[in-house]
Amino acid sequence: MAQKKAATMKNVAALANVSIATVSRFLNGNLDRMSKATASHIQDAINQLNYVPNSAARQMITHSSSMVAVVVANIDDYFSTELFKGISDILEANHYTGVLFDTDSNRQREVDLIKTVNEHTYDGLILQPFTNDVVQVQNLMRRNIPVVIVDRELERSPWTQVVTDNFDVAQKATRYFYSRGYTHVVVLTSKIGQASTRRERYAGIKSVAANVDVLEVSEESYNHTQVHQKLVELITNSTEKTLVFALKERWLLEFIPSLIFQGYLDNEHATATAFSDTATAKDIEPRLKLISQNPYLMGASAAEVLVNTLTGKDDHPQGKLVIPAHLK
Amino acid sequence: MAQKKAATMKNVAALANVSIATVSRFLNGNLDRMSKATASHIQDAINQLNYVPNSAARQMITHSSSMVAVVVANIDDYFSTELFKGISDILEANHYTGVLFDTDSNRQREVDLIKTVNEHTYDGLILQPFTNDVVQVQNLMRRNIPVVIVDRELERSPWTQVVTDNFDVAQKATRYFYSRGYTHVVVLTSKIGQASTRRERYAGIKSVAANVDVLEVSEESYNHTQVHQKLVELITNSTEKTLVFALKERWLLEFIPSLIFQGYLDNEHATATAFSDTATAKDIEPRLKLISQNPYLMGASAAEVLVNTLTGKDDHPQGKLVIPAHLK
The missing domain is CATH 3.40.50.2300 (Response regulator)
Known part of the structure; x- marks a missing residue:
């Protein structure tokens, strides 16, 4: 495998002739006290060095990965994949990436996946639950990130639910x-x-x-x-x-x-x-x-609720969103 | 949304009556110089407090997230989802989690997704490429993590490829x-x-x-x-x-x-x-x-190659693995 020596923030600072702190401010989008020329030098240096910010470090600072975890019941079902298409399109339009986890119709796997999501820096979770046990999900999902439930209803859910009639x-x-x-x-x-x-x-x-x-x-x-x-x-x-x-x-x-x-x-x-x-x-x-049904619309609606929470447009969304199905 | 005050490493250390450094060694699996009693106290404290290690911090130390990114061409196709099922099962058996990204048959989206994978701490990448351009993939995938290509062949690929005849x-x-x-x-x-x-x-x-x-x-x-x-x-x-x-x-x-x-x-x-x-x-x-064809077997084979690289069993896997298809 080709070995590449990765560029560091220090290399970028040296090439742009600015301090590391300035590069850090640039990477975090704090451009208020920065001249356009300085910002442009830093961007040039980043391009020239193919610098990739260390995301783990950046995530510790910004507490945001711009990734939303989507846990579905089974990707063998068209419903689950179409749900994800709707979610993914709305997230993308709002500069988030939807990341798909497949429960594979397996209860233990769902537990493991929610644990994994909880332990990593995803910004939110959209869950098509396989379980009926809302308390279990709450216990697993200890990080306080926005959650939206879709398709299958959980009784006494503290989170918004998007369902069919x-x-x-x-x-x-x-x-x-x-x-x-x-x-x-x-x-x-x-x-x-x-x-x-x-x-x-x-x-x-x-x-x-x-x-x-x-x-x-x-x-x-x-x-x-x-x-x-x-x-x-x-x-x-x-x-x-x-x-x-x-x-x-x-x-x-x-x-x-x-x-x-x-x-x-x-x-x-x-x-x-x-x-x-x-x-x-x-x-x-x-x-x-x-x-x-309209799984695409259901997914898109769930993603909209989540994005509104993430961007602070709606702090405490609650209740149930019913997307009607049709006989045709 | 229910607010929970998350336990910190400091809380765990206090409850287990050990130093924070000891908790850190425990979390990183460095148990060599640690008594069984100490390890068991720490585990008890973790359970009691429902402590979740800050994964971003842990990832900076261990450089491992135990997640493998799988980028497929289109989850609308049974082939892509079945590929993922095979990958996922082998990864799970080896204590990795397969995480699915959907290109949605869109070239720009594939570029964006590979960028996202590159910028976050996934341990490896399995790619069903939509593009033909191996150089582009190499330029996007700058982090030096193991990569396996599956289904669609890339000319002059530096990575192992798993394909049908x-x-x-x-x-x-x-x-x-x-x-x-x-x-x-x-x-x-x-x-x-x-x-x-x-x-x-x-x-x-x-x-x-x-x-x-x-x-x-x-x-x-x-x-x-x-x-x-x-x-x-x-x-x-x-x-x-x-x-x-x-x-x-x-x-x-x-x-x-x-x-x-x-x-x-x-x-x-x-x-x-x-x-x-x-x-x-x-x-x-x-x-x-x-x-x-046998997309499940193709996925499983790709995951095996990747796991062998991750665990150091095979340092430089190369070439092509052909999984035969049958007329029946």
Whole structure:
């Protein structure tokens, strides 16, 4: 590997013919008592020497890294990555860098990642929580930096939360299909108890339909063939018309295509809907009516709240921001 | 927001009844001249006070953050996220945390992100480059930390590269279909010139077939309907049997389903293949033969090289590690 002798602040000071203290003031943006000529000499020296300020030292002085940590539930889900795109764009426009941590649907990993964020000089945290335990998050996040929760709600959260209207839109969608005769619902989901979003969606469905089967798929290891077989059974054994309701896009994409191809989902005896944000499902079957959230907008909104706190525009943001989803 | 008065090293020293210097030695793992009882008192005090070491200060002493920066081309692509999963698992097993930066298919953003990584105390960098310009990366990455390049090759790279056998497997796949009468190939791809992977795959295809059309889709903004229409034209106007060859999974998932549904891809007059790693495409059409890379293994291999450098097991790793892909 190529070895390079790094330039120091002393080298910059010598080349610009100023004191180290002056270079330090320049690097910290204290230009009030500095002539334009001096500032320009220092900048030239920095460029010429390819000087990179020692960020650890600078961070101790400014207490700011301009990096915001974003901890998401699972980057395998389009929802999580799109959330990050929205966050990242807003942060970038405000001269912050969004840095992504992936919980990988693993509770211990989430704990470790929040610890890591706490121990390093990130300026803020945006969390799509995998846990339900707000006290645990508070205990881990001991540094007093701004935090925003997004997507999954934490009960009694001391931080602003940006969420979808999960109950309402699930209820609305179920009503839509129910009124068209789909009185039997098969819910296709990861473990319902694990996330507030799932519990609320499920409650929204149950508030309309009485005949509801639940098919829980494990995130870590699942038997595709077995779930598929069970789906087929639930559809064919039902005397009522069946709605397969996937609580997340991934399960729609993994199970619905084969059901369509094999003729089980004919949009007559059985149909499907899902929380789904990509174009892929519509490419597979343009007639599907799906629930479209807006993860990009949710991320952007969360980042805006955080930036407002960081820049002092809003000192104590609180409460809940609800971004509506749509059946379309 | 709840205010907490953070414990200091001084508080820990007082409670453990030792000097601040001793606490500092403990935090830096210098336990040689320290009794077990003293170490255990300090640990107890840390637990009791919920003391979090000031990482900026610690980083200045140890020059290590235990975080490895991973800069990927676009987290919208399953390949990039799966790469990160492989990297992350190996890093975690070695007590490092993988931290993800998303270039978002944007050249300026890649520059900014590498700058950010350079200016902060990450212990290493794994880069899936969007750029082709190795000199630019070298100029940005001035800190002398280990770097590993993955997926897209940089000419004259001074760092180890972990890549797929792009040319070979594209050639092999084209031969497979060519020998079955598919002598006309439509290549569905993002801008070919932008990435070494695409250039090599294209060259592999051209080494077998003479009649090759290229349909370039813009990453940023594309007209789905127009590309679809063009695909239909190229297939229906061809007197030879057509193979649609998507150089990445995303284009397969966005365009192939509607072609199948509308009867254009009948596996007789026309068929399709792609570099594709998820199960989704097989769910849509189980008869498709696809090229399966192994992004998880590529990521894991890159992380292993990096960890070996960080831990001094391998001081000057060089050259190229080729992870084979398979048509299946």
